[in-house]
Amino acid sequence: MPNENHMPTNCIIVDDEPMARDVVRRYVHMIPALKLIGEFGNAIEATMFLQDQSVDLIFLDIRMPQLSGVEFVRSLRNMPKIIFTTAHKDYAHEGFELDVTDYLLKPIRFDRFLKAVNKALPPKQQELETHGITNGEKIEPAISFIYLRAERKMKKVSLDDIIYIESDRDYVKVYTENGFIITRQTIASVEAMLSESQFVRIHRSYIVSVSKLKSFTTETVEIGNKELPIGKLYRNNFLKLQSN
Known part of the structure; x- marks a missing residue:
């Protein structure tokens, strides 16, 4: 993990669903304490990335082709903080057996996402302001658009x-x-x-x-x-x- 002098927490997203990655990506961008340095459609691509890069936090889908999120975590030598993101609540027990930080069930709401992120951040970064939190007063993050997959494009x-x-x-x-x-x-x-x-x-x-x-x-x-x-x-x- 980064030191606690307000350095951003480097994170990546690993999910085979483009729409799910879009949601997590937008949420990450709402939190200044997080820095997104990569996103991947499968765990094998993420594994290759981690051979040369270190990360502090991974937002990880569980049910993916070729290599599942659970198998991916078990393959890591130096495990960063892990937040599982999945549409299948039946996998919750596996996540907690692996000592992951949190388990988010899709569809993920921002307030629940923020709660999970705060668990993963160093103490001095927890509860830092987001685009929706200013001077201790919580307001909703400004979201002006979404992307929808239609006609083979976003x-x-x-x-x-x-x-x-x-x-x-x-x-x-x-x-x-x-x-x-x-x-x-x-x-x-x-x-x-x-x-x-x-x-x-x-x-x-x-x-x-x-x-x-x-x-x-x-x-x-x-x-x-x-x-x-x-x-x-x-x-x-x-x-x-x-x-x-």
């Missing part, structure tokens, strides 16, 4: 342009001011990339932009030219947020 989407998001089985439709984008991923993975102050989940199939809401009842919301249902599991949280 499309940049401004959060201000998003009206609402709809889940359609294995796909998600993101409705914007300029039409819609279809991406093959879960609505939960998209939700994890969004700002909680700008978007709210109202149904297992819908996320809406708070600023685009025209009206609402206890059963539905009117947004754009659509009326969307509010699910029972999400009703109390939605109504509570609107009353604040």
Whole structure:
């Protein structure tokens, strides 16, 4: 680990899913105490990198082809801090048997990510300001856009342009001011990339932009030219947020 005179903590990301790497990369960039020095789509590439470079912290997926995250950790001679990032909670016990710093279940929210990072930082770096923490007052990190994989490329989407998001089985439709984008991923993975102050989940199939809401009842919301249902599991949280 680096010394404690506020030197940044060097980190890498190892995950075979581009969208998952995108989320972690944006979170890392929100924390000045972290310095991203590499990202890899598999553990073999990361192994080659570590032959010539030393790192302080690895954000590591567990379930990857060729060499799993668990196998990768066991192969390390000098193990840095490890934060597992995975969509499979069944692997949690393996992570803690390896004495990793933390275990993050996808989709990863920023507040949970920050808590894990603080465990990995040297004491004098813990609780340092992020882009969303200033003078001890916590505000939400400024996120202005996300990337969505569509039509075999990564499309940049401004959060201000998003009206609402709809889940359609294995796909998600993101409705914007300029039409819609279809991406093959879960609505939960998209939700994890969004700002909680700008978007709210109202149904297992819908996320809406708070600023685009025209009206609402206890059963539905009117947004754009659509009326969307509010699910029972999400009703109390939605109504509570609107009353604040």
